[in-house]
Amino acid sequence: MDEKRLNKKTNIILCVVSLIVLLMLLFPLFWTLVTSFKTEKEIFMIPPTWYPHVLNTKSYAAQIETGDFNMFKSFFNSFMISIGAMLIAVLLAVPASYAIAKYRFAGRKAMLLGFLVTQMLPVSVLLTPMFIMFRNMNMYNTWGAAILADATIGIPFSVLILKNYFASIPQALEEAAYIDGCTRWGAFVRILIPVAKPGVIVCAIFSFLYAWGDLAYGMTFILDQEKRPITAGIFNFMGQYGTKWSYLTAFAIVAIIPVTLIFIFMQKYIISGMTSGAVKG
Amino acid sequence: MKKLKDFFRYDNIGLLFILPAFIYMMVFVGYPIISNIILSFQNVSVRNLVNGQKEFIGLENYVTIFGDEVFRKAMINTLVFTVSCLIFQFLAGFLLALLFNKNFTFSKPVRGLTMIPWMMPMTVTALMFKFMFSTDVGIINYILKSAGLIKENIEWLTTPGTAMVAVVVANIWIGIPFNTILISTGLTTIPQELYESASVDGANGWQKLTKITLPLLRPTIESVLVLGFIYTFKVYDLVYVMTEGGPVNSTHLLSTYSYKLSFDLFQYSKGSSVANVLFLILLLVGMIYLKITMQGEDD
Numbered sequence: 001m002d003e004k005r006l007n008k009k010t011n012i013i014l015c016v017v018s019l020i021v022l023l024m025l026l027f028p029l030f031w032t033l034v035t036s037f038k039t040e041k042e043i044f045m046i047p048p049t050w051y052p053h054v055l056n057t058k059s060y061a062a063q064i065e066t067g068d069f070n071m072f073k074s075f076f077n078s079f080m081i082s083i084g085a086m087l088i089a090v091l092l093a094v095p096a097s098y099a100i101a102k103y104r105f106a107g108r109k110a111m112l113l114g115f116l117v118t119q120m121l122p123v124s125v126l127l128t129p130m131f132i133m134f135r136n137m138n139m140y141n142t143w144g145a146a147i148l149a150d151a152t153i154g155i156p157f158s159v160l161i162l163k164n165y166f167a168s169i170p171q172a173l174e175e176a177a178y179i180d181g182c183t184r185w186g187a188f189v190r191i192l193i194p195v196a197k198p199g200v201i202v203c204a205i206f207s208f209l210y211a212w213g214d215l216a217y218g219m220t221f222i223l224d225q226e227k228r229p230i231t232a233g234i235f236n237f238m239g240q241y242g243t244k245w246s247y248l249t250a251f252a253i254v255a256i257i258p259v260t261l262i263f264i265f266m267q268k269y270i271i272s273g274m275t276s277g278a279v280k281g
Numbered sequence: 282m283k284k285l286k287d288f289f290r291y292d293n294i295g296l297l298f299i300l301p302a303f304i305y306m307m308v309f310v311g312y313p314i315i316s317n318i319i320l321s322f323q324n325v326s327v328r329n330l331v332n333g334q335k336e337f338i339g340l341e342n343y344v345t346i347f348g349d350e351v352f353r354k355a356m357i358n359t360l361v362f363t364v365s366c367l368i369f370q371f372l373a374g375f376l377l378a379l380l381f382n383k384n385f386t387f388s389k390p391v392r393g394l395t396m397i398p399w400m401m402p403m404t405v406t407a408l409m410f411k412f413m414f415s416t417d418v419g420i421i422n423y424i425l426k427s428a429g430l431i432k433e434n435i436e437w438l439t440t441p442g443t444a445m446v447a448v449v450v451a452n453i454w455i456g457i458p459f460n461t462i463l464i465s466t467g468l469t470t471i472p473q474e475l476y477e478s479a480s481v482d483g484a485n486g487w488q489k490l491t492k493i494t495l496p497l498l499r500p501t502i503e504s505v506l507v508l509g510f511i512y513t514f515k516v517y518d519l520v521y522v523m524t525e526g527g528p529v530n531s532t533h534l535l536s537t538y539s540y541k542l543s544f545d546l547f548q549y550s551k552g553s554s555v556a557n558v559l560f561l562i563l564l565l566v567g568m569i570y571l572k573i574t575m576q577g578e579d580d
Contacts, residue, residue, distance in 0.1 A: 014385035028409045096302035103295025120567040122515035124539040124556035128549050129313035152309050213402035215518040231404040252405045275466045
């Protein structure tokens with residue numbers, strides 16, 4: 001960060017420039033939101049209206065009333081799947097990252113390499129084998145299949161992020177706990193995890209977001225529309241109602257509610273996750 | 282028993298902590314990778330996917346796909362898609378990072394808000410851009426027309442060529458925040474004194490950029506580009522939702538083509554082969570990333 005003070009004029013110019021850039025970048029979201037409150041007729045008007053002249057909330061209401069493509073149902077599916085994947089990822093990644101950060105055990109480097117390679121894996125490599133596997137496990141067409149698959153994205157990411165948090169905790173803190181009679185496990189649970197808590201939150205958020213954004217797994221492993229996540233619901237809906245943009249945009253807005261809430265309340269964790277995770281394994 | 286206790290006494294106790302995650306990843310990632318390789322040497326279709334005899338046919342699937350015109354097109358498309366996205370999102374990200382590293386009143390909050398596109402589910406991004414690029418209601422055609430740049434509406438998503446432009450634009454939108462934030466973090470590591478002494482020596486802005494910023498930013502730029510390549514090369518949802526690889530395969534990427542082979546045409550073994558080729562390319566490029574990341578990870 002450039003720490004030197006800017007003069008008043010430069011400051012104002014840069015503020016204005018950055019706001020213009022921001023408006024351009026976020027325009028697609030604004031446009032989607034506005035469209036979701038327009039009537040189908042107004043959407044097709046030329047020149048387009050920049051705000052809904054007739055406020056139309058039917059695109060949202062119709063979703064609750066008709067059972068055909070109930071977006072709140074698929075919202076719920078997505079929510080349960082994402083929470084499930086998040087829990088698995090955090091529960092497994094927290095001890096694993098602690099091990100990588102603090103112990104030089106046999107095979108450590110190979111496992112670390114394994115987690116890194118997983119991040120390069122295209123989803124198409126796993127789809128068919130997982131599909132066969134879930135059928136054999138009788139989990140095909142259940143939330144469980146999507147949960148288990150989505151967690152495989154969150155785990156490596158979380159391990160790589162969290163190991164940096166654990167590595168930065170001074171050894172002396174852990175040793176003090178042992179002197180006070182803590183076991184390894186006790187020190188880990190009572191001392192280290194609380195210190196690494198911001199990192200754990202980052203991992204939870206990202207594991208949730210990865211699962212929330214997933215389309216391939218949810219669409220491939222779950223067949224019934226009423227069990228499918230919201231992304232798959234949107235994709236189906238686009239296939240069937242092609243140009244009914246009032247419904248489609250309303251669907252999109254509902255799908256990004258959790259993302260927006262996470263952004264508003266947990267912004268600092270997101271930025272730290274994006275930077276620490278990517279720059280240094 | 283005592284031996285076992287001794288084994289876990291010191292560093293190897295770490296194995297107990299990592300084992301659950303390791304086993305999970307072996308079952309749900311390791312095993313599928315191997316099984317996908319085996320699948321690509323067999324002739325599995327919908328008939329013998331779950332039950333039935335699976336025959337080994339050697340490299341036949343690979344020979345077939347490399348002779349397949351759509352596959353070769355998908356290969357070129359993937360490269361074009363990735364390189365175009367990388368260039369533009371990197372440039373945009375770089376400029377934004379330079380902007381946000383100035384210490385003005387809005388720099389922090391606005392930089393935070395520009396991260397939003399990165400968090401969107403790709404399916405939603407695809408929907409938004411499909412809407413904006415649509416022929417008659419699309420705002421992009423309206424803007425271009427009002428600006429006098431085009432006379433007739435462009436059929437973006439149903440014309441080969443322009444469809445690729447549309448998916449590239451959508452993906453750049455996702456990629457900009459990622460590039461901005463990483464480069465921005467990289468910029469903060471450059472000592473401020475360097476710029477000050479350069480000013481004293483009479484260096485202008487351009488000289489400072491090319492002689493101080495770029496050389497010192499090189500490690501960051503390397504990892505941003507390599508990671509960007511990996512993420513972009515395997516993009517699937519965005520393109521699948523926007524175009525499903527069409528029109529006439531003009532936006533098929535290796536990822537979408539692999540999906541289509543497996544789950545639309547039920548030629549699982551061919552789909553697996555395409556996926557493996559994709560993975561192999563990612564691994565080769567990823568070596569650079571692994572080298573950067575594993576430095577200083579000594580046992």
